[in-house]
Amino acid sequence: MTQTRKMLAVAAAAALLAGCSTLEPSPALVSARSGYQALNPNNPDNAFERGQAEAALQKANNCLKGGDPATCQALADIANAKVQNADAVARAAEATEKTVKVQDETISIGRAKGMAAQQVTAAATAATAATEEQIAKQKAALAAADAERQRALNTLKSFANIVEDKERGLVISIGGETLFKTNSAKFGPSANQELTAVALYLQLDPRPTVVEGHTDNTGKPEYNMKLSQDRAQNVMDFLVGQGVSKDRITAVGFGETRPIGDNKTKKGRAINRRVDVVMVKATQ
């Protein structure tokens, strides 16, 4: 009996260790990392695809810390495909831009050589068509990105209050009760679903983001400050775990110092217990 217990204890310890171990990056993840590093971070032609690649890479990297090996392999394959996709989009756009330049040069030389007006017009039309096609593609890509952002925003509206603040930017305000257990920074049952939706939106809107924790004025101010900081930090960690780059997001706790509701009423205090995810307004 004692031996059986010992064996069970050893098995449990081994399982715990296996669960906590860090996996080695697969060849697909190594390839995705180096491919992402090689992408031009300032190329506007593949900005959307680059953002998707970055988010996928972050997820694949995070998975190595205790994730299931099969899941991590799938995430690495996804990240690798998205990085290659961003690269392909950039190369396709580059080829189109070169084509337009070559056609422009063809028209100039044609004119200089006294080419017949009809021939010059034909060459010009071809060049214009290529340019227009490129512009139309860019417009379509922007419209598709806008539509996707709007869909994600509509999902957020089902549980969060969303305000476009003139000073601060877009504020996604989520009631503390739905996210956290009472008087605690631990997540409640609906947190996973709601924060996953927030993470999805953040991946579609690349603005710098601040996660703000707020409380009502019940209890000591120092305690409220610490609680709000811990809650903001936990929300930020979750979002980073979902693929939001940690370079664009910060967490800050304001305790009870920034109420938006009346702390004298129950309703007002409930409004004040919140987490604001603020997509910072770009400076003009």
Next chain:
Amino acid sequence: MRHVRLSLLLCVLGCATAQQEAPKWLNDAQGAVQTAQAAGADQIPAAQEALAKANQALAKAKATMNSMQGTLATSQADLAKNLTTEAKNKTTLQSAMTTLNGLKAQ
């Protein structure tokens, strides 16, 4: 009579299951593979591998209803489509350069 009722019940259950809508991620993956094929990915050597991987992941996603395989299928299909676009754009560029060089040589 009892067997007839049981058969009817099974039929109704079967029909109800068959009519269940496919999840969004699976529709997205199927749509992405179709788009890549419509773009001509199966005709472009550089895109064929990605298209094959997309089809493989899609089949796995359908069999196991694993959404991550669906996402992988979508990603590979997007890659196949954009590799096809790249190849076509490069062909157009080559053609434009041939025209330009011919004109220069005149």
